Amino acid sequence: METTANISVSQIISPTELLEHWQGHRRVTRRTIEAFPEEAFFNHTIGGMRPFYKMVMELLAIAEPGLKEIVHGTSEHFDEDFKHDNKKETFLRLWDEATEAINELWAKIKPEQFKETITLFGQYEGTVYSQISYFIDNEIHHRAQAYVYLRSLGIEPPLFFVRD
Amino acid sequence: METTANISVSQIISPTELLEHWQGHRRVTRRTIEAFPEEAFFNHTIGGMRPFYKMVMELLAIAEPGLKEIVHGTSEHFDEDFKHDNKKETFLRLWDEATEAINELWAKIKPEQFKETITLFGQYEGTVYSQISYFIDNEIHHRAQAYVYLRSLGIEPPLFFVRD
Incomplete structure (x- = not known):
């Protein structure tokens, strides 16, 4: 009997590593929020x-709802303008809640799903991997802008390469 | 005869997709360099x-030399302060030369190499994947800072999500 060789492709990054990569970046973003003086977080612009709080609202509106769509196939509303009480501690709490939710949702993504093409928030089409990659890239992008805000206020931002 | 099942792991991103992801970001960075007025590229800071030209020198010092180390195992010198003629067109030319070099070097990376741990520039340890991922993240980070520079000059930066 002739058998077809099942070539095992070595993964260049595993789902667990990708999650850790994202959460590492999310820890840096959390420290960036913390570094802002209360008022500047809501008012400072260039x-x-x-202002950075608006960018953080965008990041919160993407991460957990985006993953929910990926995992449950539900159609989530993209709401980057939710009600809040203008307190930085509220944003830090929302950030931490999203951290937990991301970990729980992540455990439900099947490895073969990362290559599937889906549409998020009713308009963004791409593979599951490319969607998550965009979440991360977009977070790096806006957080880096907050680094300039902090520098313009004379405040040293968190170290970019420290992720724990 | 009993055979051991060769479980084929589905890749969440292929080497070719990772290269395209990087080059897509590099095209955005190139457009960001182009968007700067000649003087502001060398002088504007917050x-x-x-100034952005210094960050671009860092990106150039990482990309091609870093890949050379990965492919050839040579020990490259990290030189982010090379001689230049203070002309933006020179930086665009160097950028394009690096684009070609990256494509050529990439073709020589073996798929199984991405999980191997290496030390770059004599000090940065990590898997080949994590090194390249850092190159990309670091580029997004500094380019985003250049977006704030451009906005502070009243110039609209290139669209973040357009990568072709």
Whole structure:
């Protein structure tokens, strides 16, 4: 009997490593929120850009709801303008709740799902991997802008390469 | 005869997709360099940060030399302060040369190499995947800072999500 060789492809990154990569970046973003003086988090801008709290609202609106769509196939509403009480501690709490939710949802993604093409928030099409990769890239992008906000306030941002 | 099942692990991202992801980001960075007025590229700063040309020198010092180390196992010198003629067009030319070099070097990375642990530039230890991932993250990070520079100059940066 002739058998077809089942070539095992070595993964260049595992789902667990990808989660850890993301959560590592999320820890840096949390420290960036912490580094802001209370008022500057809500008010400081450069060149007509959004204050950092607005960017954080966008990141919160993407991460957990986006993963929910991926895991449950539900259609989530993209809400980056939710009600809040203008307190930094509220944003830190929401951040920590999202951290837990991401870990729980992640455990439900099947390895073969990462290559499947889906549409998120009713309009963004791509593979599950590319969606999550975009979540991370977008977070790095906006957090880096917050680094400039902090520097312009004379505050040293957290170290970019420390992820624990 | 009993055979051991060869479980084929589905890759969540292929080496070719990772290269395309990086080159997509590099195209955005190139457009960011282009968007700067000649003088501002070399002089404009916020909060004591480096002007963008210095960050681009860092990115150039990492990408091609880093890949050379990965592919050839040579020990490359990290030189982010090379001689240049203070012209933006020179940086665009160096950027394009690196684009070609990256494509050529990439073709020589073996799929199984991405999980191997190496030390780059004599000090940074990690898997080949994590090294390349860091190159990309670091590029997104500094380019995003350049977006704030551009906005502070009243210039609209390139679209973050357009990668072609």
